[in-house]
Amino acid sequence: MDIREATAGDWPAIWPFFHRIVAAGDTFTYPPDLGREEGRGWWLLPAPNRTVVAVDGAGTVLGTAKMNNNQVGNGSHVASASYMVDPAHGGRGVGRALVEHSLDWARDAGFRAMQFNAVVETNVHAVRLYEDLGFRVVGTVPEAFQHPARGYVGLHIMHRPL
DSSP states (O other): OOOOOOOOOGGHHHHHHHHHHHHSSSSSSSOOOOOHHHHHHSOOOTSEEEEEEEOOTTTTTEEEEEEESSSSSGGTTTTEEEEEEEEGGGGGSHHHHHHHHHHHHHHTTTTTTTEEEEEEEHHHHHHHHHHHHTOOOEEEEEEEEEEETTEEEEEEEEEEEE
């Protein structure tokens, strides 16, 4: 697996799983009916932010991550990131590799920490992965996410110093 900068030409490969994940409505705070062009604008970030793809030896896009400042101004020393792995390629370490890559990027870019503002508490695989990589839940906003099957559930704020 290789992780490289995403290009506009990668969007047709990202969109099918991006759309499937967002439309499911159980892990991202994005509108479930988010359209293709609007989604591209939300995901493919311009520099100095960064969007990457994880690809296999044949060039198949397995997953993607976007990395950015969590805030601007006096809060711009904390990074944030979001990740999507094509469900057809789940369970193969793609998510872990993307998180590790984003941590390296943030460290190299001079960020002091990474923070996730909205990790759905029922997304246990993501929470476990982030905790395994040194993040901790610093707070949970109760009933801040309307899960399509479980109703109102909490959103974790997760943080890790770099």
